[in-house]
Amino acid sequence: xxxxxxxxxxxxxxxxxxxxxxxxxxxxxxxxxxxxxxxxxxxxxxxxxxxxxxxxxxxxxxxxxxxxxxxxxxxxxxxxxxxxxxxxxxxxxxxxxxxxxxxxxxxxxxxxxxxxxxxxxxxxxxxxxxxxxxxxxxxxxxxxxxxxxxxxxx
Numbered sequence: 001x002x003x004x005x006x007x008x009x010x011x012x013x014x015x016x017x018x019x020x021x022x023x024x025x026x027x028x029x030x031x032x033x034x035x036x037x038x039x040x041x042x043x044x045x046x047x048x049x050x051x052x053x054x055x056x057x058x059x060x061x062x063x064x065x066x067x068x069x070x071x072x073x074x075x076x077x078x079x080x081x082x083x084x085x086x087x088x089x090x091x092x093x094x095x096x097x098x099x100x101x102x103x104x105x106x107x108x109x110x111x112x113x114x115x116x117x118x119x120x121x122x123x124x125x126x127x128x129x130x131x132x133x134x135x136x137x138x139x140x141x142x143x144x145x146x147x148x149x150x151x152x153x154x
């Protein structure tokens with residue numbers, strides 16, 4: 001397989017780091033504390049998936065998927081909207097990673113990667129002898145998909 005530079009596009013990925021606790025805040029942005037047995041405990045609002053700083057890479061991305069029922073690598077073609085193909089097998093991208101294609105990554109008020117700004121999430125990683133193939137699922141902008149709650153991450 002060849003990976004011609006003229007077919008590559010600028011993309012960014014962010015790998016999953018850990019779960020981040022989100023605390024309730026008042027109108028001024030201060031953390032709200034509750035008194036439990038005389039001890040001040042921060043009030044937890046939930047948890048979100050934390051991601052490392054996005055990294056730029058270049059690869060071939062193709063819009064794919066559709067309405068056919070063909071199964072490639074055991075994944076229904078209607079389950080993904082894009083495919084990244086690259087000969088760079090050193091990329092640390094996995095099924096928990098996020099991809100930015102047409103937008104730039106955004107940070108939230110706390111300086112953390114805003115997962116809602118990502119264009120895609122990786123749903124499958126398929127290595128071959130000379131390259132890698134990443135199947136991508138389009139993410140809705142500004143909200144989670146399929147009833148995912150804020151505290152469940154992506």
